[in-house]
Amino acid sequence: MARKLISLDDLTPNCLGVLKTINSVVLPTSYTAEWYQESLEAGELVKLAYYSEIPVGAIKAKQVYSSNTSKPSTVPTGVYIESFAVLPAYQQKGVGSALLENLEAETAKRFIHELIAHVWCENTAGVAWYELKGFIKKDEVEKGYYEAQGLKNPDAYVMVKKI
Numbered sequence: 001m002a003r004k005l006i007s008l009d010d011l012t013p014n015c016l017g018v019l020k021t022i023n024s025v026v027l028p029t030s031y032t033a034e035w036y037q038e039s040l041e042a043g044e045l046v047k048l049a050y051y052s053e054i055p056v057g058a059i060k061a062k063q064v065y066s067s068n069t070s071k072p073s074t075v076p077t078g079v080y081i082e083s084f085a086v087l088p089a090y091q092q093k094g095v096g097s098a099l100l101e102n103l104e105a106e107t108a109k110r111f112i113h114e115l116i117a118h119v120w121c122e123n124t125a126g127v128a129w130y131e132l133k134g135f136i137k138k139d140e141v142e143k144g145y146y147e148a149q150g151l152k153n154p155d156a157y158v159m160v161k162k163i
């Protein structure tokens with residue numbers, strides 16, 4: 001029932017401010033003006049979510065390529081989630097699931113088989129949510145991943161889902 005209230009839409013220059021607001025209200029990390037500008041080029045890998053026509057959530061991802069420098073690849077090996085946020089008042093209503101399902105479908109359409117996300121190690125709810133959605137937490141922690149962002153205990157988990 002609730003899912004009928006949820007719709008997804010493309011990011012356009014007119015709603016770039018909405019993406020900024022949602023990210024800055026929800027996430028402890030910040031993104032540069034260039035990052036937001038580049039988001040406009042992300043096509044189907046960036047989406048805004050609306051609940052009853054109110055913008056309440058957003059996901060932004062990018063294709064990633066093999067980091068094996070001896071075999072640099074032009075074929076994407078994964079889709080990396082750069083930002084993913086739903087306003088607190090609208091969490092637990094299916095908005096995040098709708099955004100993730102759409103990204104998974106887009107990933108599969110590109111014949112890419114891996115979704116990847118960094119999650120701040122203090123964000124236990126975020127880790128639990130990703131696990132519920134089938135992501136596996138890698139054993140190694142990325143030490144200091146969020147250091148430049150000034151986060152207390154800046155380590156991150158890498159979470160991966162096979163598509």
Ligand SMILES: CC(C)(COP(=O)(O)OP(=O)(O)OC[C@H]1O[C@@H](n2cnc3c(N)ncnc32)[C@H](O)[C@@H]1OP(=O)(O)O)[C@@H](O)C(=O)NCCC(=O)NCCS
Pocket residue numbers: 026027084085086087090091092093094095096097098118119120123124125126128129132
């Ligand atoms: C993670 C986040 C994007 C999920 O969005 P959401 O709209 O709240 O998620 P949904 O309502 O679609 O979640 C639905 C499911 O997750 C479950 N769920 C919600 N919060 C949960 C939690 N903290 N732990 C485990 N399960 C959770 C719900 O019970 C529901 O389960 P079901 O599908 O089996 O019925 C959102 O909570 C958020 O913005 N969190 C803060 C930022 C963040 O952590 N971002 C991701 C990491 S960077």
